[in-house]
Every structure is written in structure tokens, then in C-alpha cells.
Amino acid sequence: MSSHRLLATALVLLAAAVVPAAAPAAAHAAADGITRGTIYKDGPDNRYLLGGEWLFRRDDASVGLRQRFQRQTAKTGWVAVAVPNAWNVGDHSAASMTGTVAWYRKDFRLPDRRSRMDWLVRFESVNYRAQIWLNGVSIGRHTGAYLPFDLRLPRGALKRQGMNRLVVRVDNRRLGADFPPSGLTGSGDPAGGWWNYGGLLREVYLQRVDRVDVTSVAVRPVLPCRTCTATVRARVVVRNYGDTSTRVRITGSYGERSMSLGTRTVAARSFRSFETRIRIARPRLWSPARPALYPVRFAVRAGDRRVLGYRLSSGIRSIKVAGGRLLLNDRAVSLRGVGIHEDDPLAGFAIGSARRAEIVAQAKELGGVVLRAHYPLHPEIHELADREGMLVWSEIPVYAVKTEFLKRDVVRRLAARELEANIVANQNHPSIMLWSIGNELSARPGPVQSFYINRAVRQAKALDPSRPVGLAVAGYPSAGCRPQYAALDVIGVNDYFGWYPGPNGQIADRDALSDYLDSVRACYPNKAIFVSEFGAEANRDGPVQEKGTHQFQQDFIAYHLAVHGSKPWLSGSLYWALQEFRVRPNWDGGNPRPNPPIHEKGLLRFDGSKKPGWFDVQRLFAAGQRLGGQ
Ligand code: GCU
Numbered sequence: 001m002s003s004h005r006l007l008a009t010a011l012v013l014l015a016a017a018v019v020p021a022a023a024p025a026a027a028h029a030a031a032d033g034i035t036r037g038t039i040y041k042d043g044p045d046n047r048y049l050l051g052g053e054w055l056f057r058r059d060d061a062s063v064g065l066r067q068r069f070q071r072q073t074a075k076t077g078w079v080a081v082a083v084p085n086a087w088n089v090g091d092h093s094a095a096s097m098t099g100t101v102a103w104y105r106k107d108f109r110l111p112d113r114r115s116r117m118d119w120l121v122r123f124e125s126v127n128y129r130a131q132i133w134l135n136g137v138s139i140g141r142h143t144g145a146y147l148p149f150d151l152r153l154p155r156g157a158l159k160r161q162g163m164n165r166l167v168v169r170v171d172n173r174r175l176g177a178d179f180p181p182s183g184l185t186g187s188g189d190p191a192g193g194w195w196n197y198g199g200l201l202r203e204v205y206l207q208r209v210d211r212v213d214v215t216s217v218a219v220r221p222v223l224p225c226r227t228c229t230a231t232v233r234a235r236v237v238v239r240n241y242g243d244t245s246t247r248v249r250i251t252g253s254y255g256e257r258s259m260s261l262g263t264r265t266v267a268a269r270s271f272r273s274f275e276t277r278i279r280i281a282r283p284r285l286w287s288p289a290r291p292a293l294y295p296v297r298f299a300v301r302a303g304d305r306r307v308l309g310y311r312l313s314s315g316i317r318s319i320k321v322a323g324g325r326l327l328l329n330d331r332a333v334s335l336r337g338v339g340i341h342e343d344d345p346l347a348g349f350a351i352g353s354a355r356r357a358e359i360v361a362q363a364k365e366l367g368g369v370v371l372r373a374h375y376p377l378h379p380e381i382h383e384l385a386d387r388e389g390m391l392v393w394s395e396i397p398v399y400a401v402k403t404e405f406l407k408r409d410v411v412r413r414l415a416a417r418e419l420e421a422n423i424v425a426n427q428n429h430p431s432i433m434l435w436s437i438g439n440e441l442s443a444r445p446g447p448v449q450s451f452y453i454n455r456a457v458r459q460a461k462a463l464d465p466s467r468p469v470g471l472a473v474a475g476y477p478s479a480g481c482r483p484q485y486a487a488l489d490v491i492g493v494n495d496y497f498g499w500y501p502g503p504n505g506q507i508a509d510r511d512a513l514s515d516y517l518d519s520v521r522a523c524y525p526n527k528a529i530f531v532s533e534f535g536a537e538a539n540r541d542g543p544v545q546e547k548g549t550h551q552f553q554q555d556f557i558a559y560h561l562a563v564h565g566s567k568p569w570l571s572g573s574l575y576w577a578l579q580e581f582r583v584r585p586n587w588d589g590g591n592p593r594p595n596p597p598i599h600e601k602g603l604l605r606f607d608g609s610k611k612p613g614w615f616d617v618q619r620l621f622a623a624g625q626r627l628g629g630q
Pocket residue numbers: 193374439440494533589599601
């Protein structure tokens with residue numbers, strides 16, 4: 001046989017030897033709905049999306065633990081769903097808002113069966129309490145939505161060959177100590193600021209660990225002045241999952257610049273931090289007008305092997321409060337923006353990339369540069385905001401938590417954990433302009449709220465000294481100056497003058513708004529002040545003096561933006577909200593002819609159509625926005 005034929009034969013035999021090993025893994029991954037990578041761009045390159053078919057079953061009687069649903073193999077009683085999933089979309093009953101228990105199940109084969117690999121499962125958002133099993137073994141629990149968490153898949157429970165079964169019990173029955181809390185409205189309906197969608201509301205990933213994993217990455221540009229050289233501090237924390245210590249080397253790049261974070265020994269089953277800093281002369285600044293981004297890459301090597309890559313986009317800009325103003329790259333700004341909810345008529349909060357892109361595009365079309373939400377937004381919205389030059393008021397859902405709960409350790413610990421999780425997960429996005437520690441706590445804060453504020457501000461500054469810390473409060477003149485707000489950099493007042501009566505009717509007359517804002521300025525001369533909300537419900541045409549008409553909403557918008565615009569010191573004005581969303585049963589929102597459970601202050605109807613007020617806001621935002629000559 002000629003040498004060519006020998007070589008060809010050898011290659012065929014080799015291919016035959018290799019392909020079968022690869023074929024089932026790839027074929028299985030496709031069959032199991034597992035795809036390499038994430039739907040967002042930032043992060044490590046060791047994640048696999050757990051898509052495809054999941055199984056779901058309700059457990060309204062909460063018998064699943066007793067009947068050991070986590071061990072069931074048959075499909076009887078389970079139905080096929082896709083994840084992300086909100087199980088109660090369109091169920092507008094009080095029971096749906098109050099919450100229930102349900103279960104998810106995902107059968108999967110590892111996309112990489114090499115025995116040296118460790119594996120995690122990562123949930124991007126589960127509402128609200130989760131308990132997770134792998135092949136019948138309980139592997140962990142988590143409380144709280146809108147923030148990611150991951151759990152190790154124990155080697156003893158994980159099957160390298162064959163099918164694994166992941167089971168999640170989700171309980172969204174609200175309690176008084178939850179974020180947002182349960183409770184009843186005056187009319188005896190379940191309370192809450194947005195619909196209590198239960199489920200796996202964002203994606204679920206497998207994460208492969210080749211001995212060493214990255215647990216956090218902080219890339220923090222520091223810009224001392226607009227024309228100064230920037231210093232970029234990079235800090236990567238790794239975890240060694242192995243039973244022996246290993247030499248880890250981390251290199252990277254920031255734009256065109258290379259970075260070396262050094263080579264260090266990481267002891268077995270330990271964490272280690274790697275840091276470096278580089279200076280960037282004449283940096284291209286990030287701003288709404290010119291959102292310049294620098295691609296950042298890290299490569300992690302353990303021993304002689306590259307085990308992980310990590311990528312993100314960084315923006316060099318400074319956000320600070322000075323002289324009672326918010327400064328973006330040393331320029332005082334007066335921003336315009338909107339409140340948003342990640343809601344959708346059909347998907348509820350379990351929205352996908354197209355809907356997220358639509359929300360950001362709509363806000364941009366409106367002319368807003370700020371997005372505010374009551375909870376940490378999906379990673380993809382942050383990335384869109386980074387690229388589009390939008391700023392994010394990032395808030396943890398410590399929403400209208402009563403003082404009796406705010407003083408409980410379990411609540412304080414959960415709030416602290418959510419604040420840390422939000423900062424660790426989202427700190428590298430230039431779009432995030434501040435960390436908000438809550439919304440509408442008691443308008444007459446006392447020692448309990450003061451303790452919460454002081455500790456939360458300390459914690460946020462320790463984790464991220466590069467951003468201001470804020471709080472949104474109900475705008476009531478009777479609140480007066482509150483020394484409990486001393487530690488805050490930014491105060492957002494929710495302005496419903498001339499819409500709600502407020503306690504003792506103190507905000508019924510909109511003409512009191514201007515003096516109120518002046519009093520807030522006088523109370524807090526060194527803080528940046530925002531109007532963090534203003535809005536009026538509108539669902540029909542009618543007389544301008546009739547609440548609930550488009551004409552009233554237009555007049556409300558014109559009046560409030562004129563007053564906000566007359567305060568040159570005001571750092572921002574955010575309309576609440578961009579679009580209608582599901583809020584709660586028997587919601588009236590101050591509209592004499594409401595349409596529960598829909599919150600109708602939105603400038604867009606739930607179906608996405610524009611109300612007349614949309615065009616007024618678009619025009620007035622363009623006229624009123626001051627971006628400091630970016
Ligand atoms: C509060 C709250 C919002 C709510 C608004 C309203 O300000 O922060 O979440 O939607 O009131 O009543 O419309």
C-alpha cells in the first residue's frame with residue numbers, strides 16, 4: 001500500500017476513533033437543549049445555557065416535598081415548558097398575586113464528561129424562594145429574585161455519563177419580610193408594586209470549572225478629572241476547586257493595552273485575589289453622547305493549561321456628587337429618563353432578548369438617558385445601556401418595607417446580601433450611575449431606617465467607592481428635613497403632586513410642588529436631588545381636569561416638567577413609567593376609572609402603542625435635558 005494510502009487509512013481510523021467520543025456529547029447537548037455560551041456578552045466563557053424542554057408542575061397544596069417530587073422519574077403530572085418561565089402570566093386573581101408553590105425539572109447530560117471538570121448551576125433570577133436538587137440530592141436554597149446565584153453540583157451526586165436530573169422547587173408566596181413585602185391593601189387585596197410572577201424568570205446555566213473558576217471581576221476606571229489620565233484597577237478573584245494547590249496565572253487586556261495580574265499559588269479549595277492597575281492617558285470617555293467602550297479580556301491559566309476566559313466592556317467615566325449636583329465627567333447634569341419594568345403581556349417578567357432590546361430602544365426613542373427600575377435589571381439590559389449611552393438607577397427591591405420588618409435581622413441580612421450581589425454582578429457596567437438602597441421606606445424615618453441607611457451606604461462604598469448611593473422617597477412636604485438621610489449622596493423624590501392626595505391631602509394641590517422641591521434643596525444642599533418618579537394614569541380621552549384621561553396626563557406632564565425644569569440644581573427627572581405593566585388586583589392608581597391589574601401611568605400602553613403624552617415627554621425631554629456638553 002502506498003504511503004499516501006497508509007496515511008489516508010490512518011487518518012480515517014483516527015477520525016473514527018475520535019468522532020464517536022465527540023458525537024454523542026454534541027448530539028446529546030443539542031437534544032438536551034444545552035448550548036455553549038450565554039445570551040449576554042459579558043462574563044466567563046465556561047457557561048452553557050440550559051435551554052430546551054423543561055418540565056413544570058404546580059403544587060398549590062404544597063405536597064411536593066412530602067411526595068418527594070425531586071425523585072419523580074415519570075412525566076405524569078408534569079408539563080413541558082421553556083425557561084425563562086413565569087407560571088402565572090395572565091392569572092390576575094388575588095391567589096396568583098399572593099403566590100403558590102411550583103416545581104421545575106430539567107434532564108440533561110454533561111456537555112463535557114471529563115472527570116477533572118467540576119460543575120455549577122447558575123440561576124439568573126428565581127422568584128422567590130428556591131430549593132434545588134440534583135439527582136434527588138438537595139444541593140442548596142436561595143431567597144430573592146432579580147439577582148444571580150450559583151450552586152456547585154456535588155461530584156458525589158453528578159453523573160458523568162448518562163442523564164442528570166435538576167429539580168427546583170419555587171415558592172413565591174410573599175411574606176412581610178420579603179422584597180417587595182407581602183401585605184394587604186386597604187381594600188384587603190394582596191399588596192405589591194408589581195405583579196408577583198412566580199418562576200425561573202431569567203436564564204439557567206451550567207458552568208464548567210476546569211479546576212479554577214472566577215468568582216468576581218472588578219474593572220474600575222478612576223478618572224480624577226475630565227482631561228486627566230485614567231487609572232484602571234482590575235481585580236479578579238479565583239477559586240481553586242481542586243484538592244491540591246495550583247499555580248494560577250492571569251493575563252488580560254484593556255483595549256489595546258495588555259495587563260498582567262501575576263502568577264500566584266492558590267491553595268486547595270481556596271480563593272485568591274489577583275490585581276493590577278494600568279494608566280490610560282487621554283482616555284476616550286464614556287458618556288450618553290459618546291458611549292466609548294474598551295473591550296476587556298482576561299485569560300486564566302492553572303498549571304500549564306488555559307482554564308478560563310472572561311470578557312467585558314468597560315467605560316471610562318466619572319460619576320460623583322459635588323456641590324449638590326450629580327457630575328458626569330465633571331460636568332453637572334440634569335438628566336431625563338424613565339422608570340421601567342421587565343414586563344410583557346404574554347411573557348410576564350420572563351422576557352427574552354428581543355423584548356429587552358425593545359424596552360431600551362423605546363426609552364432611547366423617548367429621549368431619556370436614564371433607566372430606573374425597582375430591582376436589578378437583566379445583564380443584557382445593562383449591556384444595551386452601556387452601548388447606547390443610557391444611565392441606570394440600579395435599585396435593590398427594598399420596596400416599601402415597613403419599619404417593623406426593616407428592624408429584623410433576617411431582613412437586614414437579605415438587604416445587605418442583595419446590595420452586595422447587585423454590586424458584584426453589575427459593577428463593571430459604565431451605565432450604572434448609582435446604587436439605590438430602596439424605595440419609599442417610611443417617609444418619617446427613625447432610628448431603624450437610619451441604621452439601615454448608614455449600614456447600606458457603608459457597605460456600598462466599601463464594595464464600590466466609585467459610585468454615589470441613593471434612596472427614593474415619597475415626596476411629602478410633611479416629612480421635613482430628615483437627618484437620617486445624612487449618609488446618602490442622592491435623594492430621589494417621588495412626585496405625585498396633583499395626582500394623589502397624600503397624607504392629609506398635603507400633595508393634592510400641584511401648586512405646592514415648586515416650594516416642596518425648594519424645601520428639599522434647602523434640606524440637603526450637598527446632595528444630588530432627583531425627581532425619581534412622576535406620573536399620572538391615563539386610559540381614555542376626556543376632559544383635561546378629569547383624572548385618568550390622556551388630556552389630564554398631558555397637562556400633568558407639561559406642568560411637572562415645567563416645574564422640574566425651573567430648578568437648575570435638579571440632577572434629574574424620571575417619568576414613571578415608560579410602559580403600562582401588571583401591578584396588583586384591584587389596582588386603581590388614583591384613576592377613577594381604573595383597569596386593574598394594569599398600572600396605566602405608562603406613556604406606552606401594554607400593547608406598545610403610544611399615548612398622546614408620549615409625544616409631549618419626547619419634546620420636553622429634548623428641551624429640558626442638560627448633559628453638560630458631553
Ligand atoms: C410609588 C411606587 C411605584 C408605584 C407608584 C404609583 O411611587 O414607587 O412603584 O407604581 O407609586 O403609585 O404609581
